[in-house]
Amino acid sequence: MGGRAERTAGGPQGRDAGTLIDGARIVTPWGTIEGGWVWLSEGAIAAIGGASDPKPLASDGAERVNGAGGWVLPGFVDVHVHGGAGYDFMEASPEEFDAITRFHASHGTTGLLATSLTAPRDELTAVLARTSEYMAKPMPYAQILGVHFEGPFVNVKWKGAQNPEYILPPQAEWLEEWVSRYPGVIKLQTLAPETDGALDYIELLARHGIVPSAGHTDATYEQIVAAADRGLRHAVHTFNAMTPLHHRNPGTVGAVMSDDRIVAEVIADGHHVHPAAIRILTRVKGRDNVVLVTDAMSAAGMPDGDNYELGGLPVVMKCGVARLKEGDSLAGSTLTMIAAFQNMVRKVGVSVEDASRMASATPARELGLGGSIGSLEAGKRADVLLLDADLELRRVWIGGRPIEPAGTAG
Structure with missing residues (x-):
């Protein structure tokens, strides 16, 4: 055998x-x-x-x-997904949670983090409340493993599809309230490490068992390394919405690629990142430090149209690619995990085994759930x-x- x-x-x-x-x-x-x-x-x-x-x-x-x-693989674990099937976790009802998780389950996702966007404090608290209530009952489809807060403590310069109206520096008292009222629900939070108070906030996240993540950031190489010294362990959608790699100024991308303490997300849809750049990332980081994500928005699984929103911002989807109506920035994706997995094997050239690790075992390990899911x-x-x-x-x-x-x- x-x-x-x-x-x-x-x-x-x-x-x-x-x-x-x-x-x-x-x-x-x-x-x-x-x-x-x-x-x-x-x-x-x-x-x-x-x-x-x-x-x-x-x-x-x-x-x-x-x-x-054929192949038998462990179910995919998506740590960055905003919605699908026409619905968004920011305002989803229990029935809409079912629709989102049913859609992603049908494409191989068996566990996921309900991911927010930059929004007012009360809206983020409501996401926690609804997600916590949903998680407390039997979940019929993909299992909600917790919440990923993407923002609001990011850098407006690299806002991407984040609503700039609600971007602000890290607020420690918000986090203390959230973990007190909804213990264990927040699993990951994305912020810009160069913002005022961010390093202390990263330490606070780590103390509460939440994975601190860099994203939508103007950080220098040195600032990311300093953040890793304080507990930063993750980077969202690597290459996107962060300072790029230059041979004299490595930036956020250079720090993420060279620091073994940081796990790198990547959106392998062929639109967010060129396959050659993903190939370089995987060769540098290895299968145990790269995580496949969808960053899927409500339009995933839906027809093209101009009637979508992301974080309250109007979105147009054409040929399956979602972009903001104003500014033309990519607005999440319509990717599924099975498509990301296939793209990694077919277009990037990694092995089935390595792509499986990036889609299942590595994200499960990062969330502290490797003892129960993520591998066969x-x-x-x-x-x-x-x-x-x-x-x-x-x-x-x-x-x-x-x-x-x-x-x-x-």
Whole structure:
């Protein structure tokens, strides 16, 4: 066999008849198992094995899935997604949360961070309240893992699609209130490290177990390194809305690329970043320090049109590319995680295994959730994807429950 087999004692128990996926290439942390199998039972990965390993004794009613030589991957974890299916997390109702998470689940996302935009304090607090309430109940589709606050403590010079009316320096008292009222819900916050009070705020984020992230920033190389010394560990949509790399002035991009303490997001849609630049990033940072994200907005999964908004700013989508009506800046994306994964393999040239790590294990580890999701290992939650040999998404399971995929993904 091509990797390590792990199994739990006994067969499936209780009402869950289980699912056996057989005859596929199983991507595990120890390597790819050719012709392997995965047993899902009671919401968890119960066992993994190779062709020569004895399979579990399936009970009546168990589903048997022929992998047909395709790939079995861990579900994708998207730490930067604003919405989809016509809805935005900034004002989503429970039914709209369902619509957003159903859309992204159908494209392989099994866990995500509901991501905000720059907005007034009360609106951001409302995002926390609604997300916390949604997370407290069983979630039928992609699991909300927490909130990513993108802003409002960014630099207006690099605002991108952030509303400049609400940009301001970091406010420590806001954070203290948020973590007191909604403990554990904020997982990541993006800010400009060069702004007044940002270094102290970064330390405060880290003390509360929140990943501090740089973005929409005019920071110099030296300022990013100083922020990393205080706890900065992440960079949103690397290359976009930050000071670029120059050989005499490395800027934010140079610091992100050269500092191993910082994990780099990238939007691999072919519009935000050229594939060659992503190739350079992945070669420098490695699969354990690059995270694939969608930065998807409400228009993801929707037809072209000029009736969309992002953070209260009018957006036009043409040929699937979303831009602000005023200024023509890119306004998030309409990317899905399966498309990002495919682009990394087909256009950037990374291996299936490395692209999988960037889409699943690395973001899960960064959020402190690597013990339960992000890789195919016995005992972890059964968030599992089946792709065919051409990397098209065929099946999705979240907590062992089948989710209808969107069909042939592009």
